Amino acid sequence: WEWDLDGDDITDSNEQDPTWIYTEVGSYTVSFTVDFGDEQITETKENFIIVEPVAINDQNIQPAENHLYNYPNPFSLKQDSITEIKFSLKQKGFVQINIYNAKGQKIKTLIKKEFEAGFFSTFWNGKNEKGKNVQSGVYFYKLNIDGREVAKKMLILE
Structure with a gap:
């Protein structure tokens, strides 16, 4: 498992079910890649995480x-x-x-x-x-x- 949780093209986690804390307001693109050895699948969700303002x-x-x-x-x-x-x-x-x-x-x-x-x-x-x-x-x-x-x-x- 390779997760890019903040859209910066850098792997943020290799866990199957990662946890991530977003500290800035905004929309974030999330992508993950699963390597099955002979096959690699990547999925990307544009603006998948939306962090709203908080007082x-x-x-x-x-x-x-x-x-x-x-x-x-x-x-x-x-x-x-x-x-x-x-x-x-x-x-x-x-x-x-x-x-x-x-x-x-x-x-x-x-x-x-x-x-x-x-x-x-x-x-x-x-x-x-x-x-x-x-x-x-x-x-x-x-x-x-x-x-x-x-x-x-x-x-x-x-």
Whole structure:
């Protein structure tokens, strides 16, 4: 057994049932080769593994204000890069983070759940709700906390 679990053409495992941890948001192509001695079979699955963004609690310190920013900004879809959206909550609340295009149309919901006060981050890979890359241009990301909104803009380059 030869497994390439992250699409880099390097064998990652020789086990029959491997385990692999994906640390980056993205779509991964998986291929495996089985050698029967006189015959070798290789199978490849394009974008077989999809790792979605997850919110992470950075610290247990309560911030004095609600903040929102992303990095890198701008970011490029050509390099399969992602942008990290960091936000802080001064108190517990229901949080929603959405991405909008320049026309104000909602492109993607990243987060929709309750959070404790603290510092958090999530990631966006430049894909819409259907998993398709968005066009280059200006986008807005909005943090809604119990009905109060904070909005920032970001630029996506081709």
